[in-house]
Amino acid sequence: MESIVLFGLLFLFLFLGVPVAVSLGLSSVLVIAFLSVDSVSSVALQLLNASQKYTLLAIPFFILASTFMSTGGVAKRIIRFSVATMGHLRGGLAISSVFACMLFAALSGSSPATVVAIGGIAIAAMRQVGYTKDFAAGVIANAGTLGILIPPSIVMVVYAAATDVSVGRMFLGGVIPGLMAGIMLMTVIYIYARIKNMPRREFAGAQEILESAASASWGLLLIIIILGGIYSGVFTPTEAAAVAAVYAFLIATLIYRDMGPLKNVPWKTDVESYSQAALRNLSAIVTKFPVIFFHSETRGVLVAGAKTTIMLMFIIVNALVFSHVLVSERIPDLITNLMLGAGFEWWQFLIVVNIILLIGGQFMEPSGLLLIVAPVVFPIAMQLGIDPIHLGIMMIVNMEIGMITPPIGLNLFVTSGITGMSMERVVKAAMPFCAVLFVFLIIVTYIPIISTWLPTLMMGPEVITK
Numbered sequence: 001m002e003s004i005v006l007f008g009l010l011f012l013f014l015f016l017g018v019p020v021a022v023s024l025g026l027s028s029v030l031v032i033a034f035l036s037v038d039s040v041s042s043v044a045l046q047l048l049n050a051s052q053k054y055t056l057l058a059i060p061f062f063i064l065a066s067t068f069m070s071t072g073g074v075a076k077r078i079i080r081f082s083v084a085t086m087g088h089l090r091g092g093l094a095i096s097s098v099f100a101c102m103l104f105a106a107l108s109g110s111s112p113a114t115v116v117a118i119g120g121i122a123i124a125a126m127r128q129v130g131y132t133k134d135f136a137a138g139v140i141a142n143a144g145t146l147g148i149l150i151p152p153s154i155v156m157v158v159y160a161a162a163t164d165v166s167v168g169r170m171f172l173g174g175v176i177p178g179l180m181a182g183i184m185l186m187t188v189i190y191i192y193a194r195i196k197n198m199p200r201r202e203f204a205g206a207q208e209i210l211e212s213a214a215s216a217s218w219g220l221l222l223i224i225i226i227l228g229g230i231y232s233g234v235f236t237p238t239e240a241a242a243v244a245a246v247y248a249f250l251i252a253t254l255i256y257r258d259m260g261p262l263k264n265v266p267w268k269t270d271v272e273s274y275s276q277a278a279l280r281n282l283s284a285i286v287t288k289f290p291v292i293f294f295h296s297e298t299r300g301v302l303v304a305g306a307k308t309t310i311m312l313m314f315i316i317v318n319a320l321v322f323s324h325v326l327v328s329e330r331i332p333d334l335i336t337n338l339m340l341g342a343g344f345e346w347w348q349f350l351i352v353v354n355i356i357l358l359i360g361g362q363f364m365e366p367s368g369l370l371l372i373v374a375p376v377v378f379p380i381a382m383q384l385g386i387d388p389i390h391l392g393i394m395m396i397v398n399m400e401i402g403m404i405t406p407p408i409g410l411n412l413f414v415t416s417g418i419t420g421m422s423m424e425r426v427v428k429a430a431m432p433f434c435a436v437l438f439v440f441l442i443i444v445t446y447i448p449i450i451s452t453w454l455p456t457l458m459m460g461p462e463v464i465t466k
Contacts, residue, residue, distance in 0.1 A: 003331045006031045010322075010372070020368035021311075025318035028325045038328045046324045047317060054238055055161045056316065060309040061241035062154050066108040067305040068248035069219065073258035075117035077216040078103045079125070084212040088203040091193025093129055094139050095186045097122040101143035102182040103216075105150040106223045107248075111403050115144035115414045123419060130199045133419065138429035141415040142437065143185055145400035148366060150178035152226050152240070155399060158316065158367045159392045162323065162374045167237040168230050172455035173389040177397065180450065181440050188436050218255050222247055231458060249298075254285060259297040261288045312367055319371030332379040339380055346384040350445050353377050353391075354398060361402015365410065369402070370395060386448075387461075393451040397441045404430045404437075
């Protein structure tokens with residue numbers, strides 16, 4: 001009875017247009033107040049426990065790092081490097097755009113941020129060399145979804161917080177699937193480009209590759225700092241997020257100078273010697289460094305990051321209250337017993353989970369949907385012997401597809417905004433490439449070793465104690 005009322009209220013509120021966070025919290029409180037033997041004071045206790053989850057502290061730092069990295073200069077340098085290495089292939093600019101999305105995904109951890117940063121430049125560049133606007137938009141909308149699959153991913157941190165799975169193992173679990181998804185998209189583009197005889201560029205040459213790599217190296221170094229620091233034991237994922245935020249701030253303001261008081265100030269002019277340039281830059285950094293923290297553009301980035309953090313954390317806290325009601329009413333146990341009693345095998349269960357997530361992904365934001373579904377399906381998956389990392393990666397791939405399926409696909413809205421195309425046109429452009437991700441979902445679902453091999457090799461199998 002309680003489970004029917006709980007989910008009935010949740011979907012009723014969502015159908016009425018109530019925000020996801022409020023729907024989760026309100027339905028939980030109403031069930032506790034009128035139907036549960038649990039005390040309403042347990043809500044306050046859960047809010048306190050949520051505020052003390054150390055893993056959640058990584059989210060605002062990763063969001064802040066992503067916001068600093070999305071200032072524009074990093075994306076331009078990554079695109080230049082991608083074009084230099086892959087632009088000479090048939091359909092090379094589109095392939096380069098996918099590669100650039102993969103690289104930027106490893107910096108931002110966010111799909112919409114990847115679409116905005118890379119798409120704003122890459123779509124215009126593809127149009128200039130003869131690609132259709134629809135093709136360019138479809139490529140970017142789909143490649144942008146890699147932002148939540150390639151580590152470090154904010155959605156992976158959310159899953160880890162909801163299920164008490166290791167963030168480090170989740171990051172490792174996303175490496176091979178992320179590379180596979182990107183390679184599959186690039187392969188399909190290459191085959192299509194060969195069939196349609198799409199444009200290609202001249203090989204840029206080794207010098208351009210080296211120069212573009214050097215230009216992008218400061219941004220790409222963040223990948224090594226985060227993942228290398230975590231797996232070498234230098235710091236935890238949460239500490240890595242804090243380091244990433246500070247590093248991204250310094251890169252954007254002092255090295256690339258895309259924002260702040262040193263914006264557009266060159267490191268060296270044609271009339272300066274290297275020693276003169278070094279002295280001028282040292283003087284500028286020393287005098288301007290205190291001002292950087294209070295500059296209007298720095299405040300703007302901090303405010304944007306804070307808004308995103310507050311929105312996401314409000315969803316998470318209410319989702320944890322919802323999860324508490326599920327556990328206290330033994331709803332996951334009830335569903336587990338029903339499925340096991342009906343003779344469900346692990347592969348049948350994963351089909352059900354995929355269907356639920358594919359349908360839900362059309363209407364909900366990834367983190368909110370994951371926080372609703374994960375507490376229900378996770379205990380069942382453990383009973384059926386499904387690896388928690390495999391389950392998490394599979395769920396995130398479903399979230400990817402949800403971001404490019406109407407009516408609430410975030411990447412569709414972002415792509416529509418940066419291209420000026422209608423939503424219907426963007427949907428049609430994205431669907432052919434969405435089929436690639438759907439095939440990829442089937443592969444990831446039924447070949448668990450793709451997700452589990454690397455984390456098991458480097459950190460051993462995940463042990464669930466609860």
